[in-house]
Amino acid sequence: MAARSIIIGTLTFLLVAAAAPALPQWLVSLATVAFANALVVLGLVILWRAGLVPFGQALYYAIGAYTVALIGRYSEMRDVFLMIAAAAVLSGLTAFLTGLLLARYREIFFAMLSLAMSMILYSVLVKTETLGSTDGFHVEQPTYLGYAPQGNMHLLVLFWLVLACGALSALLVSFYFRSVAGSLAVPVRDSEIRLEFLGVSVNRLIHLNLVIAGTLAGIGGALAAFAVEHVDPDMSYWTTSGGFVFVTILAGAGSVAAAFVGSFVFELLKSIAYDLLPGTWQMFLGAALLVTILFLPEGIGSLFVRLRRRPEAKAMGANMGANMGANMDAKSTSVLS
Amino acid sequence: MLLTAFAIVTDGLVYAAYLFLVAVGLTLIFGVMKILNVTHGSFYAFGAYGSAIAVGIYFDQGFPAAGGFLLMIVVAMAIGLVLGLVLERGLLRLVYGKDEVVVVLVTYAAFLILEDVIQLIWGTSSYALYQPLDIAGNIDVGGLSLSGYDIGLVVFAMLVAAGASFALKYTRWGRVLTVVIFDRELAAAFGINVSLVYTLTFVVGAMLGVLGGAVMAPKIAVTLGIGVEVIVLAFAVVAIGGMGSVGGAFVGALIVGLCRAAAVHLVPQIELFVIYAVMALVLVVRPQGLFTRAQPRKI
Numbered sequence: 148m149a150a151r152s153i154i155i156g157t158l159t160f161l162l163v164a165a166a167a168p169a170l171p172q173w174l175v176s177l178a179t180v181a182f183a184n185a186l187v188v189l190g191l192v193i194l195w196r197a198g199l200v201p202f203g204q205a206l207y208y209a210i211g212a213y214t215v216a217l218i219g220r221y222s223e224m225r226d227v228f229l230m231i232a233a234a235a236v237l238s239g240l241t242a243f244l245t246g247l248l249l250a251r252y253r254e255i256f257f258a259m260l261s262l263a264m265s266m267i268l269y270s271v272l273v274k275t276e277t278l279g280s281t282d283g284f285h286v287e288q289p290t291y292l293g294y295a296p297q298g299n300m301h302l303l304v305l306f307w308l309v310l311a312c313g314a315l316s317a318l319l320v321s322f323y324f325r326s327v328a329g330s331l332a333v334p335v336r337d338s339e340i341r342l343e344f345l346g347v348s349v350n351r352l353i354h355l356n357l358v359i360a361g362t363l364a365g366i367g368g369a370l371a372a373f374a375v376e377h378v379d380p381d382m383s384y385w386t387t388s389g390g391f392v393f394v395t396i397l398a399g400a401g402s403v404a405a406a407f408v409g410s411f412v413f414e415l416l417k418s419i420a421y422d423l424l425p426g427t428w429q430m431f432l433g434a435a436l437l438v439t440i441l442f443l444p445e446g447i448g449s450l451f452v453r454l455r456r457r458p459e460a461k462a463m464g465a466n467m468g469a470n471m472g473a474n475m476d477a478k479s480t481s482v483l484s
Numbered sequence: 485m486l487l488t489a490f491a492i493v494t495d496g497l498v499y500a501a502y503l504f505l506v507a508v509g510l511t512l513i514f515g516v517m518k519i520l521n522v523t524h525g526s527f528y529a530f531g532a533y534g535s536a537i538a539v540g541i542y543f544d545q546g547f548p549a550a551g552g553f554l555l556m557i558v559v560a561m562a563i564g565l566v567l568g569l570v571l572e573r574g575l576l577r578l579v580y581g582k583d584e585v586v587v588v589l590v591t592y593a594a595f596l597i598l599e600d601v602i603q604l605i606w607g608t609s610s611y612a613l614y615q616p617l618d619i620a621g622n623i624d625v626g627g628l629s630l631s632g633y634d635i636g637l638v639v640f641a642m643l644v645a646a647g648a649s650f651a652l653k654y655t656r657w658g659r660v661l662t663v664v665i666f667d668r669e670l671a672a673a674f675g676i677n678v679s680l681v682y683t684l685t686f687v688v689g690a691m692l693g694v695l696g697g698a699v700m701a702p703k704i705a706v707t708l709g710i711g712v713e714v715i716v717l718a719f720a721v722v723a724i725g726g727m728g729s730v731g732g733a734f735v736g737a738l739i740v741g742l743c744r745a746a747a748v749h750l751v752p753q754i755e756l757f758v759i760y761a762v763m764a765l766v767l768v769v770r771p772q773g774l775f776t777r778a779q780p781r782k783i
Binding site: 200248252254255256258259260262263264266267269270271273274275385386389392393396426427428429430432433434436437440441444 | 520575578579584585586588589590592593594595596597599600601603604712716719720723727753754755756757759760761763764767768771772
């Protein structure tokens with residue numbers, strides 16, 4: 148089962164990477180941004196499994212983005228891997244520090260404190276002239292181990308990089324989900340007290356999850372900054388965080404792949420809605436979110452799971468089987484109840 | 485020096501009045517229904533648009549000035565009634581019993597939809613309601629020229645605060661509300677119609693949010709996106725004071741108002757920073773806010 152999803156994942160990854168040069172340019176650049184943001188969503192999925200929804204994940208996203216932007220502006224270093232590593236370290240470190248506090252909080256207080264933290268960064272960015280103030284500033288194009296792509300190649304190489312980062316993170320996160328620490332996330336949501344009695348420090352577990360999610364968000368922010376070639380304080384505003392949570396709900400916490408599919412669908416919906424209904428695209432997105440919460444509480448990802456389970460349910464005969472399957476999904480895969 | 489201090493206090497009070505008016509409805513809804521209502525930003529925006537247009541037309545007709553201020557409140561009540569009923573009956577009813585965080589997202593979705601509804605109704609242009617400020621005039625106090633409208637705003641906010649705490653403590657409805665806040669299931673067991681209480685609370689909370697926008701309309705440029713900013717500010721005030729407490733919203737508004745005014749006059753760069761820094765600090769030290777009792781932990 149696990150091996151099969153890894154094989155399917157690898158094949159999809161290679162297929163998308165190979166198809167990229169043949170795809171229209173707008174689609175590639177849309178997918179670049181979408182998959183960069185998918186890393187943030189992946190982090191939110193990790194937290195969501197433990198029942199946590201931060202309304203301030205944009206904090207780490209913006210730190211990642213500003214890190215690469217500032218390196219490009221104030222130093223001669225242009226290597227993409229070093230820059231992303233710097234972004235990952237800085238955002239991970241921030242997540243570690245904020246996590247010292249955040250790990251003690253749950254539910255609405257967790258959401259509020261993370262919101263406050265991201266708004267602190269926003270207020271600093273908006274008022275700091277040297278960081279571009281409200282306008283933000285331009286992000287220099289990176290080089291890839293000394294190779295500097297020209298023209299259209301630039302977009303393509305960046306897309307491959309984002310894809311590789313995404314695939315690697317997806318793989319690592321799915322390993323993490325199978326590890327002891329990773330599989331304890333769902334019990335955290337069900338009953339912390341039970342876990343504490345078993346000798347597990349829930350706060351330390353959540354702290355670890357926060358650092359992983361923050362690092363992923365930082366890498367996502369760095370990649371998004373390269374893709375958009377611009378950073379501004381809106382990257383740390385609460386609406387950005389809200390957008391990430393939105394995609395997480397849309398995708399569902401069912402699987403690692405859902406984060407990528409969800410993020411891609413979201414960017415696609417957004418640009419289609421923006422083209423067709425310029426004045427009412429937010430309404431369209433809001434309605435999509437409502438429909439998802441009301442009718443697909445496990446997210447779009449649950450559609451696939453349901454399809455996969457259907458034959459099994461039939462084999463078991465009665466409705467009971469389907470119910471049991473649905474319950475198992477709810478227990479093992481998602482946080483919405 | 486003294487003048488600066490005086491300016492900080494007056495500016496702070498005016499800003500606090502505005503924050504309180506916006507936050508009181510939010511805290512009421514959270515206290516009773518445990519819903520962190522993101523659509524509160526839309527209520528504010530609807531209030532600002534509705535009042536800017538209705539009251540603007542009223543003054544253009546040359547009717548007596550006092551009626552204009554009354555109309556502002558009436559318009560707010562009407563808009564709040566409609567919006568509150570539609571949202572509570574049509575949407576929130578469907579998601580009661582779900583996770584608190586999921587309900588926040590539902591209100592977030594409704595907020596996105598309402599943002600575009602505003603654009604559909606009133607378009608992308610910006611509105612300004614200048615007459616009330618002109619009519620209220622200016623008053624010189626100790627070398628500072630204060631706007632009469634600002635003073636009225638502070639008085640109005642204090643009236644709302646006094647009215648709300650009186651209603652909660654001394655009226656039958658207020659006591660019913662307190663019971664529901666304390667324990668919803670127990671209240672239902674004693675025959676209180678909790679569903680009706682929810683609807684009424686949400687409508688009153690919506691009216692207060694709309695009212696906040698309506699009275700602020702003369703002081704701001706009414707344009708797209710005003711709700712986005714208000715909602716985080718209101719969250720900050722409510723988190724500082726304690727979610728669900730009217731007294732907390734009052735103190736939270738005062739703290740944020742005075743801190744921001746001090747920052748504006750002394751270190752303008754940290755104007756926004758100070759608000760969220762205070763919010764984070766209070767959440768760290770007292771996560772339940774300054775003015776709520778610690779809740780017994782339910783398992």
